[in-house]
Amino acid sequence: METNTKVIQKTNNNQEHNPPETPKWFPKALEHIELIAALLSGLLILITWSLESILSEPMWIFLHIIAFSIGGFAKAREGITETIRTKRLNVEMLMIFAAIGSVSIGYWTEGAILIFIFALSGALETYSMNKSNKAISSLMELQPEEATVIKNGQEQIIPVSSLKMDDVILVRAGERIPADGTVIKGSSAIDESAITGESIPVNKGNSQEVYASTVVLNGTLHVRITTKPTETLFQKIIAMVQNAQEEKSPSQLFIERFEGMYVIIVLIAVAIMMFLPFLAFGWTISESIYRAMVLLVVASPCALVASISPATLSAISNAARKGVLFKGGVHAENVSNVKAIALDKTGTLTNGKPVVTEVIIHPDFDREYIIAAAGAIENESTHPLAQAITAYSDKQLRSKPGIQVYDMKTISGNGVTAIVDNKKYEIGKPDFVGREAASKYLNGIAPELALQGQTIIFVKVDNKIVAVFALKDTIRNTTKKAIRDLKERGIQPIMLTGDNELTAKAVAEEAGIDQYIANCLPQEKLEHVKELRKKYHNIAMVGDGINDAPALATSNVGIAMGEGTDIALETSDIVLMKNDLSRITNTITLSRRMNRIIKQNIFFSLSVIIVLILTNYLQILDLPLGVIGHEGSTILVILNGLRLLK
Template sequence: MANEQTLERIEAKTYRVQGLTCANCAAKFERNVKALPGVKEAKVNFGAAKLTVWGEATLEELEQAGAFERLKIREARERTIQREPFWKKKENRNVLVSAVLLLIGIVADAADSAGMAVAMYLAAIALGGYSLFWTGLRNLARWQLDMNTLMTIAILGAAAIGEWQEGAVVVILFAISEALERYSMDRARRSIVSLLEMAPAQATIRRGAEEVTVPVEDVRLGEVMIVKPGAKIPLDGVVVNGASTVNEAAMTGESVPSEKTVGDAVFAGTLNGEGFLEVKVTKRADETMLAKMIDLVEEAQAERAPSQAFIDRFARYYTPFIMIVALLIAVIPPLVVGGNWLDWVYRGLAVLVIGCPCALVISTPVAIVTALGHAARRGVLIKGGGYLEQIGRLRAVAFDKTGTLTEGKPSVTDVVVYDESRERLLGVAAAIEKRSQHPLASAVVRQAKEEGVPFLDVPVDEFQSLTGQGVRAVVGNETYYIGRPSLLAEVLGRLPDEAEQRIATFRQEGKTVMAIGTARRLLGLIAAADRPRPSAAPTVAALRRLGVKEIAMVTGDHKQTAQAIGRQAGVSAMCAGLLPEQKLAAIRELKQRYGITAMVGDGVNDAPALAAADIGVAMGGAGTDAALETADVVLMADDLRQLPYTVRLGRRTLAIIKQNIAFALGLKALALVAAIPGWLTLWLAVFADMGATLLVTFNSMRLLRVKEEGDGQ
């Protein structure tokens, strides 16, 4: 196996795989591809049905590696998904012919034509089960015990003791069960693969004086796309001309269209409204936000959830255990109590059939893949089944304040001047804050613009950000400080009593206060307010109803301001005045006291706290690469209401996984009890196994009904 450093120097190529139905088949296919001469390494993602190859291999070689399961390989970005009609599939046609042969055999049996009947049953077994026998016998020779091995032994055993009719029925029912399993996994995967079809395959580009339509793969960065009213946007870009509303539901799950004008970002796969747009392309086809979403979700499907890893380990011991139990049932009674050999061998074969682990193995991945795909289509990216399960066990949530519980767009409410004119104070403050990225800095700049204060030409030198405190800069040979009142108190020794009283009053009103001054005097105070999001209080209430024990706010803002916002949002604990390392400590304390904890922030700031939490949740991932890379869960629409939906989805997924495992094992236990006294026939055993597979599949599909509050559930 090539090491990681070697692989980094080799170009990786990704393919989609059709026909991949079981984890064991995926592992075998991966081994076969690795054995190809030009391949250095290969990785199969069973959940997403994808193959990544490091090295050189043709499509023909890859399909040959998957010939044991008749796998079809195609390019990863191929848009049209080839879905062969059910009746055109060779294996399904074989099952149909086998069923006809079985019926003829039953008729021959009824007419006392035993030879004809046996010939028809034998033909049905051979035609419907030849691929099963080929795989099962080969696995048995290598002592690889799986469901194909169990079924092969059972069917051949039935034929050996003269149960030809039952052997044929078992072959046909097992083939139908396999078809259902393929259908269920394809259905679960389809929600992600269909995202590929959301973005148009072609784009209209202005080149010179002409407008030409070209494949999106041929569009160059910086070219201008023409997006007509009612058309889908082919690639990510920035509007350079025109105005319109754009429905971004495909990206964010938000159905209310967004207003777009010159300078605004637009994304591939979103729907233009009634306006005409000219868009400068900023991302290639394989780098768009939609492409990143698809890649992230498919990578998430490759991550094994704890319950899935447990089932995989369990299945490794379960199959040999079933074979031993079946052997003991077939042998012990005849040897010990003189039972009829044919009767007890038949019962042992029934145990082999009912022991087939199909439903058990599929119980977890079909639920995880369904949930991840459904969440992605609603604008929530969850980066793995493990995080989905952790969300289902969530006990505490910590919210950042600015831009998370609040709208993140504070505006100046009060300007108090002590030793300057208002215009001079705002001018200096805006000139300095123009160089800062903090939301409060933007509020000061906006206020100066609204009042017509000239500040763009004010010379600013030696600008320095003081982490968690404010900023410092030189204007006209004088050093100015803007930031927390504590910063000016430290610089000046203390603040005037009147200023302290003003600051206290502002904070009680829920306003954030900035002080501005020099090393010699306090020049003034600027108060700003950031309104809570309308969705903040309903979100906190919904989380409480879902059983989240502790909901806290962690912020660098002053305690009184934080308390005012916290009261309006309804959080139960407020940790204010925190530096980044103190936020990290607060998250660790929440984890220690309550267990699994989520941190909700913007995905750019508070990176240590997001990393320390069991689940880092980033707000507003649409257009934010940092959010996609930093967080475990990304709320693409910048909408807090997606958080309770995600917790509800996690809890429902956990419940359904447990139900699926209980269904699969419970049904098998009942059938096993019925098989020992001889109440269960071979074909009923297969029918019970097929029923368990159907139960876990349809139960998992219930995850498609999980909705946000207010959506009707």
């Protein structure tokens, strides 16, 4: 009997009942159906216009009606449905009225061209939305649907949705990890590009965290599930992108409110235009009606409405591809207004993990042996400083002497004791090994290191200090450049940290930060952020921990590091999935570019509307030019917004 069985059900005899395979081009065609309809409408208009001399009048009108129907169906349905739902007129209804008005005065071709260009601009706007939605659909495709669970020594393949906390799953090389968890057996390089965007694999082994939808490259892992499949980091990323696309910016909300009122004003102006020039200025009734129809076309706010949404969606999509997640259009717009940025130290400016920067061994003792002994003792502790010393020992010593550790004890908050080669080792703070002896060790070298903001750990053997380890939470590789770039953009960086004054000063100087506030408790960080808002008006807060959450929520724009805690990710407005601070300056640049393009679009669209209205009133503009000028401006502002995809 086999020890491992896989619960897989395959039905090979059902193949004849399967429906015929859908052609690969079909979904692509459906995706662009609006654009295809618009282009088909335009082609039909061109054919009808070119054959005008040989077509009978009924056939000529019939072909125009077909062109109207094909090109205008999507927008007409959208406009009517929206009007019924909101009980308000919209720009789509205005264009329907304009097309009907053109036909009513005999301008069939102009009305059809109006619908064609309006449909084309709508298709381009839909294209920009689809382009942004691909950020979600591509993420969804990365989610595994099945997982191999190990129960009672047997492998069972079950749906990912059926996974429970503490289940143990098997993930082989080439497979995606189905849920967040901790490695309990095995090691492998992991492709985490789906989470962080980084192409370089990360080596993961025992007790290390792994994330859903990342790929195991060259080993087999046993992973204990630590998060529900519906609450994984990957699921949170998808939710963030979805929310970002649904939430509208202040500018967009204003335009949408303005649109309804503007449509009513245009319709009133058209009604007046039909009769006032005839009654007051001696125009013929046909000229008044004609000019009213031209006004209906050129005064429609199509370009104005399309000035914001494509640009905002393109910017959000662009940022998402680079590992920066906006939680809404409002944040994409607001981040460009930031005047100062408050930054947490640990895990934000720094890597969040201490490393040994210097080891000074007493000349009477063997350096390699002391480092090996300290590493072996600290290997039995879970304290971050202990792990840093063990990591240093493993890295520095190629061949380690055989060290046997006995009677290892942790003295909470102070250090550890152990027996090695019948000698008592004490490793810990100055007070633990004797402050006076520690301060005099090797002519007072330890206090000098402490002044540099480093944490000092002493090694004492049988009542004699034999070594000092200096440890420091090193700043990220990207920190200095990020701070320099912020300053160049006129944005003031301020460090907020719970560390002591010496450590804070050392990190601030190394990072290039001029202002810092040390010894901050979470509540004090919140108060400092409030004070900074009063001083700078618009500030961002960057953090990664639970203690940063109140400050993130209070700032104008909260930015969380992707490796941060769940509460920091949920409280923030923007997430840096790559933990790369330089992405902040890129994001601010993208936001400023987006706002600049939106302003360009609004100014251009309003200018075109004003010029077209004036030239129509002066009887210079005719309907064909009005159609081309107005709808052409709509296409131009959409294309201008799509530039943000690059």
